[in-house]
Amino acid sequence: MNLSLRLERPMPGQLGRATSMLATVVLVLAALPIITMIVMSFSASDTLQFPPQGYSFQWYRAAWHTFASPDASDVLSMGQALMTSLTVAGSTMLIATALSIPAAYALNRFNFPGKAFVEQFISLPLVYPLVILGLSLLLVFNWLPADLGVFRLIIAHVILALPFTVKNCAASIAAIGPEFEEAAYMLGARPLRALVDIVLPLMRPGILAGMLFAFIVSFNEFTVTFFLYDINTMTLPVWLYSRTVSSLDPTVFSFAVFIVLIDFALIWVLERLVGDEGVAL
Amino acid sequence: MNSAVLSSRRSPTGAPQPSAARLSLPHARAWLMLAPVMVFLVVLASAAFVVIRMSLGTSGHEWHSFTLVNYANLLDPYFMKSLWLTLKLAFQSTVLAVLLGIPVALAMARAKSPIVKRLLLAGVLLPLLVNLLLQSYGWLIILGPSGLLNHALLAIGLVQQPVQWLYRPSGVLLGLVQTAFPLAVLPMSSAMKSVSQVYEEAAATLGASRFQTLRHVLLPIAMPGILSGSMLVFAYNASAFAVPLLLGGRRVPMLSLLVHDEVAPLLNWPAASAAGVVLMATTMSVTALSQILVQRSQRALWSK
Numbered sequence: 001m002n003l004s005l006r007l008e009r010p011m012p013g014q015l016g017r018a019t020s021m022l023a024t025v026v027l028v029l030a031a032l033p034i035i036t037m038i039v040m041s042f043s044a045s046d047t048l049q050f051p052p053q054g055y056s057f058q059w060y061r062a063a064w065h066t067f068a069s070p071d072a073s074d075v076l077s078m079g080q081a082l083m084t085s086l087t088v089a090g091s092t093m094l095i096a097t098a099l100s101i102p103a104a105y106a107l108n109r110f111n112f113p114g115k116a117f118v119e120q121f122i123s124l125p126l127v128y129p130l131v132i133l134g135l136s137l138l139l140v141f142n143w144l145p146a147d148l149g150v151f152r153l154i155i156a157h158v159i160l161a162l163p164f165t166v167k168n169c170a171a172s173i174a175a176i177g178p179e180f181e182e183a184a185y186m187l188g189a190r191p192l193r194a195l196v197d198i199v200l201p202l203m204r205p206g207i208l209a210g211m212l213f214a215f216i217v218s219f220n221e222f223t224v225t226f227f228l229y230d231i232n233t234m235t236l237p238v239w240l241y242s243r244t245v246s247s248l249d250p251t252v253f254s255f256a257v258f259i260v261l262i263d264f265a266l267i268w269v270l271e272r273l274v275g276d277e278g279v280a281l
Numbered sequence: 282m283n284s285a286v287l288s289s290r291r292s293p294t295g296a297p298q299p300s301a302a303r304l305s306l307p308h309a310r311a312w313l314m315l316a317p318v319m320v321f322l323v324v325l326a327s328a329a330f331v332v333i334r335m336s337l338g339t340s341g342h343e344w345h346s347f348t349l350v351n352y353a354n355l356l357d358p359y360f361m362k363s364l365w366l367t368l369k370l371a372f373q374s375t376v377l378a379v380l381l382g383i384p385v386a387l388a389m390a391r392a393k394s395p396i397v398k399r400l401l402l403a404g405v406l407l408p409l410l411v412n413l414l415l416q417s418y419g420w421l422i423i424l425g426p427s428g429l430l431n432h433a434l435l436a437i438g439l440v441q442q443p444v445q446w447l448y449r450p451s452g453v454l455l456g457l458v459q460t461a462f463p464l465a466v467l468p469m470s471s472a473m474k475s476v477s478q479v480y481e482e483a484a485a486t487l488g489a490s491r492f493q494t495l496r497h498v499l500l501p502i503a504m505p506g507i508l509s510g511s512m513l514v515f516a517y518n519a520s521a522f523a524v525p526l527l528l529g530g531r532r533v534p535m536l537s538l539l540v541h542d543e544v545a546p547l548l549n550w551p552a553a554s555a556a557g558v559v560l561m562a563t564t565m566s567v568t569a570l571s572q573i574l575v576q577r578s579q580r581a582l583w584s585k
Contacts, residue, residue, distance in 0.1 A: 014478075015391040016491055022384035027404035030459050033419025034411060036429060040422050049427040099321070102314035110311035118315060121322055126513065127568050128325060129520030131537040132557045135544060136328030139335055139554075159321050166318065220412040223522040223537075227544070237414050248421065256415040263411045270406070271399050 034260055041253035048248065063254035078255070081239035085219055088150060088235060092157040092218040096165045097211045099158070104169035104206075105199070109178065126163050133159070134227025141228070152228045153235065157218040164217060165210035168274075172206020173199065209273040216266050220259075329561065336554035351555035360539065364559065367536040370450060371519040374457040378465045378514045379507060381458070386469035386506075387499075390476075409463035416460055417527035424452045424528070448532040456524040461517050465510035472506020473499060504578040512571035516564045536560045 036050060041059055043052035067078045107119065125133075133156065141152050148155070176199065184194035200207075222237045229238050236259060244252055339346045354360075389401045408416065423429045424446035431443040446452035476499055484494040500507070525535040536556060543553035 015388055015393070018491075019384050019387050019391075023388035023401070026381045026385050026462075027401070030408045030462060031404060032429075033416045033423060033456075033459065034407065035419075036422045037415065037419035047427075048422055048425050050422050050425070050429045050432070099317040103318040106311040106314035110308070112308040112311045115311075118319075121326075122318065124322060125325060127516040127564065129516070129537070129557075129560055129564055131520050131522050131540050132332060132561050133325065133328065135540060135553060135557050136332045138544070139331050139550065140324075140328060155321070155324070159325050162318060162321060216410050220410060222412060222414045226522075227541070237412050241414055244418075248418070252418065256412075256418055259415060260411055263407075267403060267406050267410060271402055274402070 037253055038257050038260070040250065041257045043250060043253075046250060048250075059250045059254045063251040063258075066251060078236070078239060081234050081236045084150065084153075084233055085236040088153045088157060088233075089215045089218040091154045092161055093211045093214040095154065096158045096161040096214040097169075097207060100162065100165035100169045100210060101200070101203070101207065104166050104173055105195070107166075107170055108173040122166050123163050125159050130160075130223040131227075134224040137224070138227050150233045153225055153233055156224045156228055157214075157221055160221060160224065161214035161217045164213035168206045168210035168213060169203060170206075172203045172209075175206075176202045205273050209270060212266055212270040212273065216263065216270070219266075220263065332554045332557050332561070335550055336558045338551045338554075340549055340551055351551045354552065355555055355559060359534075360556070363534045363536055363539055364563075366450065366533065367519055367560075368563065370454055370457060370535065371515050371521075373454055374461060374518045375465075375511050375514045377454075377458045378462040379469075379511050382462050382465035382469055382510065383500075383507075385462075386466045386473055387495075389466065389470035390473035405463045405466050408460055413460055413523035414527065417456060417524055420452070420456045420459075420524075420528055421447065424455070447528060448530050450529070450533050453525050453529040453533045453535070456528045457518045457521055460521075460524055461514045464513040464517055465507075468506045468510040468513065469503060470506075472503040476502045502582065504582070505575045508571050508575045508578060512568055512575075515567055515571075519564050519567070520560055 040048070040050060040052065042055045042057070044054035044056040044058065045052055103122075107115065137152070137156050141148060180198050180202065181191075181194045184198045185191070189197070220237065221235070222241070225235050225238055226241070229235065234242070236255075240252060240255055240259075243249070334344075336351055337347050337349070338344060339348050339350070385401070385405065389398070389405070392398050392401060421428075425431070426443045426445070426447075428446075430446060431440075434440045434444065435442075446455075480498050480502065481494050484498045489497065520537050521535065522537040522541070525533055525538055526541075529535065529538075531538075537560065540553050540556045540560065543549045543556060547553075
């Protein structure tokens, strides 16, 4: 086949030039809000005019000042909110993953009545209205005699993260195949031993991808948290929103860039783990 | 031994895979392993019943009374307008997200080079995973009176004076499309990935243009993925909260904002719950409808 001919016209089933260009345009547009926000955080003026008149680090200095020496008037410092966010995201990650590994194993290795229903049920948080989740958990938590504190947020975030963790773990088990366990059984391993020594290590990429997903989902959650937070359990996004209720000051953009950079790093690592298979959703 | 336990998964050759591990283990163990996840999901499901029960109560003695007055109150024009607005915006954003998502999904399914694949996936995951609040801040800058969009429109002469985008349905729609389109792309691209290139080659051999191949071969086969993507976008946007909160405010009162208003300043739990039940019922019925459509499209595909 002639190479130049191929360059001119991609073969059927290959990526055409029009498709590539359209895809690029759509993805750039989709990233535009994040890009504008990053550019805006370097603005030298204090209006929201875009593009800005000049560039400076003034908002980063102001943001650093807020972070390092919080005003007494602030109900909660950014440091505390960041700590809450990290605690909630870390706990969500560990709990959701620990729950998902046995569930994913059961969904892959057993056939039982009601399996199709369970699979549908696990996707429920993806389509469940977030506002209703926030409202109903708030009702339940208010009715409980004990104050759950930060666990109010962790329970909600685990529910939201479950579809991602279960599906990523399940995808990695499906890729392993039962031959490995069978070999272990033949060599005399008990089922639990085969699971821990053989299946879990082979599942590692899926488990890690699930963990990262859980962390990212929790770290970025706003709607449900907005219903459930109280003054002691404010996460970073809610703290940020509480600063902008009255007016939008550009220090918010500096904080936002900080969060987005964490997200970039997490998503990049996530992709290394997920690899070519794509994201299970 | 129960032969129903035999796996329905088939090896590539189409023969059932015999598996000792799957034959010998009882159902009880499977349910035991699923139990922890189910506990959380049952909390989620029963939370729906709490909201339904609350919607039938009266403010003050929420748990001890039965009344339909909260639903009757929803018949006022303000709520009806909000319901209509929510459905309209969710529907429009679904159509736009799917149309914009098709080329991206196609590129993801057909890209060969690993770096291109990674960049595409990163570009899709970014709007989905980055905090909606932060992305809405970005939209505030783009849509503002002296923002990027107005600058561009003035520069190319489409408009003579800045257009008001913020606190209008059109601005909210842009935000909804941008934050939800990854949910359309991911199921579509996995559906397109599973379409063998052979079909497209056959279509090309028969003289079909690239567009005809897309229109008559690829998209029909990927229809189940397109439908489930649409369902995800619709459900996500019908209950969107952060985007309308920042870009629409009180001027674009989507249902979820109404629900929160009843809770936060008004503390009227039964009214909030009744509005919530309507929102939930709407979302769930659209979800159920599209599930039926997915099944039907799958059946139609294989019976041809």
